[in-house]
Amino acid sequence: MVCILGIEGSANKVGVGIIRDGEVLANPRETFIAPLGEGFRPSETAQHHRQKIVQLVIKALHEAGIQDPEKMLDGIAHTKGPGMNAPLQVCAVVARTIALSWNLPIIPVNHCIGHIEMGRLITGADNPVVLYVSGGNTQVISYSAQKYRIFGETIDLAVGNCLDRFARTIRLSNDPSPGYNIEQAAKKGKKFLQIPYTIKGMDVSFSGILAFIESKGLEALRNGLYTKEDLCFSLQETIFSMLIEITERAMAHTGSKELLLVGGVACNLRLQEMARIMCEERRAKIFATDERFCIDNGAMIAQAAYLMFNAGLQSTVDKTTTTQRYRTDQVNVVWR
Structure with missing residues (x-):
């Protein structure tokens, strides 16, 4: 042993x-x-x-x-x-x-x-496409020939960093985490703000999205057109949709029938739901863990x-x- x-x-x-x-x-x-x-x-x-x-x-x-x-x-x-x-x-x-x-x-x-490797251990996933999303990293990964190959990634901010910075802008608490508090606020959001959808090939970009919602979004908030909850909902739906799109492309390219979500942002239940819907449409399996291991x-x-x-x-x-x-x-x- x-x-x-x-x-x-x-x-x-x-x-x-x-x-x-x-x-x-x-x-x-x-x-x-x-x-x-x-x-x-x-x-x-x-x-x-x-x-x-x-x-x-x-x-x-x-x-x-x-x-x-x-x-x-x-x-x-x-x-x-x-x-x-x-x-x-x-x-x-x-x-x-x-x-x-x-x-x-x-x-x-x-x-x-x-x-x-922790995700593979806990979930039992064999050879999945991996969506790795955290405060410092955003990557779509697949294993081949003794390397974890990166199919797509952020070209500027990581998704968790984008969420954290927006949470600070609208004065959401850091306890237990900014991303968690955005997730809870987004559940109450009802009005969708059209936000730039920025995919470049297999890569994603979040800096322009963050700049947009910090300017146009906050202006709409001050004018009473949108609530904080609406902005959290709009941001989360947009950036998660981008992540699921490039992940699905990687699964199509590799022919994989498994998707593993890892990293701190992978705890988000809305992201897990969107990934589950995509996997069901592809007849694939989704694997995710809770906050103990995400x-x-x-x-x-x-x-x-x-x-x-x-x-x-x-x-x-x-x-x-x-x-x-x-x-x-x-x-x-x-x-x-």
């Missing part, structure tokens, strides 16, 4: 997960919530992670029933990237420290691969590292680095 402890902290969530042969033994997590109207800055996020991470490691070991980590763990994993540099560094330092202390190998993991967590890093470890992939402490830019298609997926 192989048991891996994984540390994730690429954005405002810091988590420690423990996986043993595909079983999640522990997965505690803490979230840095920025003040109303503000986003989370790298320095403040890193400070939050420093304050929480040691207790999370202790909590994860306790939940997993691991009294002797040096003997009961086989490796330590951490997020190499992509993500915010300062938070990434906090987690890498802790991973290096405990790997040295417990004399264990260390495994740097691509954050995006962690989401995909949102950034340590177990997803542990699961990707578990697969890497079994394939003979590990690193030494002196070569363990982080990078803000680490693309999904840069990883050699030798375990598949």
Whole structure:
């Protein structure tokens, strides 16, 4: 049996997960919530992670029933990237420290691969097209020849970043997350504002959409023509439709009958509904998880590292680095 402890902290969530042969033994997590109207800055996020991470490691070991980590763990994993540099560094330092202390190998993991492999583990999806949507990433992905190939992606803002920034503009709370609060507000929206629909080939663009709704949308809001709920509804329907369109194209190209939704935005029930309708029309299966595994967590890093470890992939402490830019298609997926 192989048991891996994984540390994730690429954005405002810091988590420690423990996986043993595909079983999640522990997965505690803490979230840095920025003040109303503000986003989370790298320095403040890193400070939050420093304050929480040691207790999370202790909590994860306790939940997993691991009294002797040096003997009961086989490796330590951490997020190499992509993500915010300062938070990434906090987690890498802790991973290096405990790997040295417990004399264990260390495994740097691509954050995006962690989401995909956790999704495959939890849902049982075999070889799906993947719609990966989060605060920092937006990609349509499919596996081929030991690489996760990117069929389409955002050329500017990630979808989660677009939602977060609009939430701050209309003064929605960051607790529990801006995207969640937009989702709840959108359920009450009744009037649709026509918003630019921006697909460029297989890629999407959100910056112009955000600029439009922040200007024309807010003007309509001030004039009483639309409510906040109407604007949330209009934005969500438009950008999710764009994502489903390019995802369907990828499924048509590959002939895939499986779709896996991963990343924090994949928790959105409206996005899941739109994806389900599309899959039903194509006679395909949709796979999605709840917030325990959609949102950034340590177990997803542990699961990707578990697969890497079994394939003979590990690193030494002196070569363990982080990078803000680490693309999904840069990883050699030798375990598949």
